[in-house]
Amino acid sequence: MTLYQFNLLDLNNKMEAVNQYGTFLDNYIGQNEKCNCYAIDMFFVEVVYDPIHNTITEIRAFKHGHRLDKYSNLCI
Structure with a gap:
């Protein structure tokens, strides 16, 4: 799967593609x-949640x- 697809x-x-x-x-x-x-393959996916309503936004x-x-643990 490509980023464009x-x-x-x-x-x-x-979400189904992320799970699979x-x-x-x-x-x-x-x-x-x-x-x-x-x-996923050659790209990243960020799933964003609303912590108050516990829903994917x-x-x-x-x-x-x-x-x-x-996502970096480096502190500059």
Whole structure:
């Protein structure tokens, strides 16, 4: 599956693809959101949860960039 193919899916099918093909990498807990990061083939997927309502609010797919910074344990 490519990033382009993944982005064409609706929310339910994106979550199904994450469950079927994704490899869990890490999670992030912030004040307003909880995120799980997965790898699928050559891209990353971030599943964003609303911690108050315990619902998935967004699924973000990307190849690189600042979205990965929050999963780093480095403190600068």
